[in-house]
Amino acid sequence: MRFVFKTSYNQDIQLFRDKVDMGWYLALAAAVIAVPFLLSDYYVGETAWVFIYGLCGVSLMTLVGYTGLVSLGHAAFLGIGAYAHAYFLQRGIPWIGSVVLAVFITTVCGFVVGLPALRMSGIYLSIATLAFSVIIQEVFSRWEAVTNGFKGMPVAPPVIFGISFADAREFYFLCLFFLVVALWATRNLLRAPTGRAWIAIRDSEVAAQSMGVNLALYKSMAFAYSAGLMGLAGALFAHKIAYLAPDIFTILLSIQMLLLVIVGGLGSLHGAVLGAIFVALLPPIIAILRDGMPATFSELSQSTGIGLFHIVGDALGNFLKKPGVEAGIFGLILVLTILLEPLGMYGRWVKIRVFFSTFPLYKADSFKRQKSYMKTERLR
Amino acid sequence: MSLFAAEQIAINFGGIKAVDGVTFSIEKGEVFTIIGPNGAGKTTIFNLMSRIYDPTAGRLMFEGKDITHVPPHRIAGLGIARTFQNIELFEHATLLQNLLLARHAHKKSDFLSELLFLPSVRRLEIEHREAVEKVIDFLDLQQYRDSFIVNLPYGVRKVTELARALCTNPKLLLLDEPSSGLNVEETEDMAFWIQDIKNLLGITVLMVEHDMTLVSAVSDRVLALNYGRPLATGTPREVQSHPEVMRAYLGG
Numbered sequence: 252m253r254f255v256f257k258t259s260y261n262q263d264i265q266l267f268r269d270k271v272d273m274g275w276y277l278a279l280a281a282a283v284i285a286v287p288f289l290l291s292d293y294y295v296g297e298t299a300w301v302f303i304y305g306l307c308g309v310s311l312m313t314l315v316g317y318t319g320l321v322s323l324g325h326a327a328f329l330g331i332g333a334y335a336h337a338y339f340l341q342r343g344i345p346w347i348g349s350v351v352l353a354v355f356i357t358t359v360c361g362f363v364v365g366l367p368a369l370r371m372s373g374i375y376l377s378i379a380t381l382a383f384s385v386i387i388q389e390v391f392s393r394w395e396a397v398t399n400g401f402k403g404m405p406v407a408p409p410v411i412f413g414i415s416f417a418d419a420r421e422f423y424f425l426c427l428f429f430l431v432v433a434l435w436a437t438r439n440l441l442r443a444p445t446g447r448a449w450i451a452i453r454d455s456e457v458a459a460q461s462m463g464v465n466l467a468l469y470k471s472m473a474f475a476y477s478a479g480l481m482g483l484a485g486a487l488f489a490h491k492i493a494y495l496a497p498d499i500f501t502i503l504l505s506i507q508m509l510l511l512v513i514v515g516g517l518g519s520l521h522g523a524v525l526g527a528i529f530v531a532l533l534p535p536i537i538a539i540l541r542d543g544m545p546a547t548f549s550e551l552s553q554s555t556g557i558g559l560f561h562i563v564g565d566a567l568g569n570f571l572k573k574p575g576v577e578a579g580i581f582g583l584i585l586v587l588t589i590l591l592e593p594l595g596m597y598g599r600w601v602k603i604r605v606f607f608s609t610f611p612l613y614k615a616d617s618f619k620r621q622k623s624y625m626k627t628e629r630l631r
Numbered sequence: 632m633s634l635f636a637a638e639q640i641a642i643n644f645g646g647i648k649a650v651d652g653v654t655f656s657i658e659k660g661e662v663f664t665i666i667g668p669n670g671a672g673k674t675t676i677f678n679l680m681s682r683i684y685d686p687t688a689g690r691l692m693f694e695g696k697d698i699t700h701v702p703p704h705r706i707a708g709l710g711i712a713r714t715f716q717n718i719e720l721f722e723h724a725t726l727l728q729n730l731l732l733a734r735h736a737h738k739k740s741d742f743l744s745e746l747l748f749l750p751s752v753r754r755l756e757i758e759h760r761e762a763v764e765k766v767i768d769f770l771d772l773q774q775y776r777d778s779f780i781v782n783l784p785y786g787v788r789k790v791t792e793l794a795r796a797l798c799t800n801p802k803l804l805l806l807d808e809p810s811s812g813l814n815v816e817e818t819e820d821m822a823f824w825i826q827d828i829k830n831l832l833g834i835t836v837l838m839v840e841h842d843m844t845l846v847s848a849v850s851d852r853v854l855a856l857n858y859g860r861p862l863a864t865g866t867p868r869e870v871q872s873h874p875e876v877m878r879a880y881l882g883g
Contacts, residue, residue, distance in 0.1 A: 260760045263727070264753060436746050443745035443752055444731075444738040447724075451732045454721035461681050462799060463707035463736030472742070518723060 253608060264442060266435075283427060287420040295419045300531040301524075302426035303487050308511050308523030309433050310480035315509070316517040317446065318473040319453030320368055323377045323505050324384030328478045330391060330500030332357045332485020334398050337406045337495055346411045354482040361478020365471040384505055391497035404495040416490075426487050433480055434520055440476070441520075449473050503578075510581060514588050516595025525596040529584075534577055541571035632695055634659045634835050635711075635803055640679055640689030641859075649675045651859040652689070657803065662829055662836045664846050666870070667856035668879055673839040674716055675859075677805050680837075681706050681713050693803070707736035710802035714792040716811065716839075722780045726772060726791055727763065729780060733798035734759040766797045769832075770824065786817045793824065797832075804828065806838040810845050818845055825849045843871065855879070 255262070255269050267273040287295045307329065314320050332353045339349035367379050391398050398404060408417035409425065416425045440446045448469045451459035460466055489495055507530060515526020548564020551557075570576065592599050606613045633656035642650045650672040657663045665673045678684045680691060682703040691699045693709060701709070712733075721729050737759070740752045767773055770790055775783060780791065789812065796804055809825070810818040822845050828834050829849075840846050846853060846867055853870040855862040857879040863870050870876055 260757050260764075261753070263760070264756055439748035440745055443748065443756065444735055444740060445742060445745050447728055447732045448735060450724050450728065451721050451735075454723055455719045457683065458715065458719035458721065459732070460683070460703045461707060461713050462733050462795070463704050463738075464732075465702075465704045 266438060287423050292419040295423050297532065297535050299419065299423045299426045299491065301527050302423070302430040303484055303491060304508075304511060304527035304531045305430045305524050306426075306433055306480060306484035306487070307508050308515060308527045309430075309437050309520060310477045310484060311508050311512045312515075312517075312520060312523040313437060313440075313449070313480070314473055314477040315512055316519070316522070317441065317453060318449040318470065320470065320473065321373070321377045321509070322380040322474075322477075323502065323509065324364070324380035324382075324387075325477075325481055325508050326500040326502065326504035327384035327387035328357050328361060328481035329485040329488060329504065330387060330497075331360055332482030333406075333489035333495055333500075334391060334404070334485075335482070336486035337404050337489050338397050340407060341404075346409055350483065350486045353486050354479050357482025357485065358475045358479035361481075362471050362475040364478070365474025368470050368474055369467045381502065381505075384500075384502060388497055388500055391500065398495070398497065401497060406489045406493050406495060408493075409490050422490065426491075429483060429487060430524075433483065434524075437480075437520060445469070445472065507581070510585050514584060514595050516597030519597045521600070522595050522597035525600070529596065533580070533584075537571055537577055537580065541568055544568045544571070633657060634694060635680075635837070636692040637676070637680075638690040638692065640676070640686045640691065642675060642679060642684055642687050648859050650679065650686075653856065653859070653861050655854050655861070655864065657835060657837055659835055660829065660833060661851040662825060662838065662849050664838045664840055664850040664853045664867075665856060666840065666843075666846060666853055666876075667862075670858075671856040672859040673856060674807055676856075677713060677807050677839065680711065680805060707733075707799045707801075710800070711805065712796035712799040712801035712803075713805035714796050714807055714809065716807040718785075718788050718792055720780045720788055720791055720795070725777050725779055726775050726783070726794075727777060729791060729795055730763040730766060730798045731759055733795045734762060736799055762800070763798050766794050769797070769827075770794045785812055786814070789813060789817075789821075790824075793821075797828070797834075801834055804834050804836045806836060806840075808839055808841065810840060810842045818842060821845065822848045843867075847871075 253271065257263070262269075267276060286298055290298070307325070310328075311322070311325055314322055314325075335353040335356045336349050339352050340346070344352065364380065364383050368376055371379055392400055394400075395402075408415060409422070410416070411425075416422050441449075448459065448464045451462065451464055452466060452469055452473075456466060492499070511526035511530045512523060513526075514529055515524070516522030545564045545568040548560045548567070552560035552564070588595060594601070602618055605617065636656040637653060639652050639654055640650055641648065641652050653672070653676065655663070665676065667673050675684065679686050682698070682701060686699065689699075690697055693711065696709075698706070698709065721732065724732075738755075740755050744752050767776060770793065772787070772790065772794055775787055775791075780788060783791070789809070793806070793809065796806075806825070809821050813821060825836060825838070826849055829836055836849075838846075838850070850867050852864065853867050854864045855870050855873065855876045857875075862875040862879060863873040865873070
């Protein structure tokens with residue numbers, strides 16, 4: 252067990268708890284920088300997805316995890332960012348300018364969508380954002396002058412100040428850079444009055460208001476900030492998939508992002524990144540299992556002489572090839588998370604960390620959830 | 632001039648007159664208590680004062696200014712802070728974060744400098760922290776500083792509500808049933824704190840309370856309400872022996 256002896260208020264404000272903590276993050280940074288030099292291009296490309304989803308996760312985490320406003324329409328913001336960026340690039344606007352414009356447009360859209368959030372909450376807000384996302388998807392398919400409709404829109408690889416970021420490794424670092432900036436900026440907001448106001452709105456609107464929080468302003472700000480980050484993610488997303496079509500930005504994508512923050516752990520930025528690892532890497536893992544399983548099992552059956560392995564391997568391989576299996580597995584994991592670990596992957600990680608830091612003295616009941624019998628108006 | 636004055640305030644919910652023409656004024660530096668049976672309109676008056684409800688009629692004056700139409704989030708900045716009868720803390724935040732949020736009315740930093748966490752933001756944060764630490768010392772909450780509210784017992788939550796209201800640097804403190812759910816010892820502590828708040832910090836207190844021992848111990852003046860109408864105003868002793876008040880409580 253490690254105790255931090257606090258001697259100044261700055262210790263509660265700084266990004267890292269202490270030197271040891273900082274050491275761990277430096278080690279993580281070193282590992283992340285080493286990845287592209289150790290793995291093949293395919294895996295580097297998949298890891299870049301983790302960063303893009305991480306951006307989406309940070310975006311949705313500020314809104315759902317910290318401000319308590321649930322949006323079912325965030326794929327629309329991703330789409331607006333992606334299309335805006337692609338459009339401005341086609342018009343010959345330099346990369347940085349194009350990204351700034353895309354982020355600006357999504358921020359404005361987020362602000363506008365945030366306006367009804369002042370009057371709605373819970374399920375009604377989710378439905379409103381869902382409607383918004385359906386409308387935006389329709390706009391993508393109909394507004395052919397800008398989006399090229401269902402014919403699709405090619406996106407050129409990023410070139411920033413004449414430097415090309417076309418290859419997987421370069422693009423990896425580009426995405427990593429933006430994720431780190433987004434995490435840093437969001438963390439800054441969360442340790443400042445704005446982030447505290449968001450958390451206050453999440454936990455008790457009436458109390459937040461009496462303490463001087465302008466609910467309308469801070470809810471719109473949360474929406475705008477979240478949408479802006481989504482726009483940034485959208486710009487990178489556009490490059491990553493290289494070809495935009497309206498049917499990418501469906502409600503399924505929105506749900507996948509919501510799944511990301513819930514499985515990652517609501518109310519923590521770590522959760523956003525952990526959730527992104529899960530959402531981005533599950534499909535390739537399923538693909539690898541699907542393609543590799545029959546071969547592995549048939550080898551096993553030959554070496555052991557048990558024919559059953561061969562049959563099991565084929566069956567698993569065939570099962571994973573069925574359409575909808577991926578969605579099914581996502582759903583199953585979501586249900587299991589809510590049932591078994593409501594705090595998500597980050598909650599589990601905290602438990603593991605506490606287990607090791609208190610090793611022989613760990614009590615299984617340390618994290619037992621207490622029933623609270625206090626009734627407040629808010630619990631309804 | 633009195634610190635706060637309510638002039639003939641009234642509010643109707645449909646056909647129910649929850650508050651019906653109540654007038655009172657609170658002098659600077661006193662503890663003013665509103666008592667009354669359940670449903671008398673005590674908490675409604677609080678909600679009118681913190682502008683959660685709009686009065687149907689009447690005026691609210693604070694330091695000589697009309698605050699009847701001030702938006703609710705400006706009230707804390709003017710110097711009126713409140714606690715809630717059913718605790719309304721930010722449960723999934725630490726006690727420290729709860730208290731720091733109460734400094735929101737004194738927020739000086741803007742969004743962009745917070746995004747970059749400029750040195751000015753850090754300086755302001757430390758100023759807020761210093762203000763909060765004074766309240767933590769005042770109410771002996773040091774050991775709970777980093778605990779999440781969900782994990783704290785009821786009594787501590789109640790004190791945290793008081794602490795959070797004090798962190799806004801109020802001139803007028805509204806306490807909605809500060810002793811509800813507390814045991815005898817905790818209620819005594821609460822009485823001492825209310826006296827200290829009045830004498831040491833010089834904050835005027837308006838309180839809604841059922842516990843008559845606490846009311847008699849700390850109040851300078853008491854207003855008794857029933858069915859949204861004032862029955863009597865005076866010292867605790869005068870009000871308690873007022874025939875109308877006795878009838879409201881005991882029937883007859």
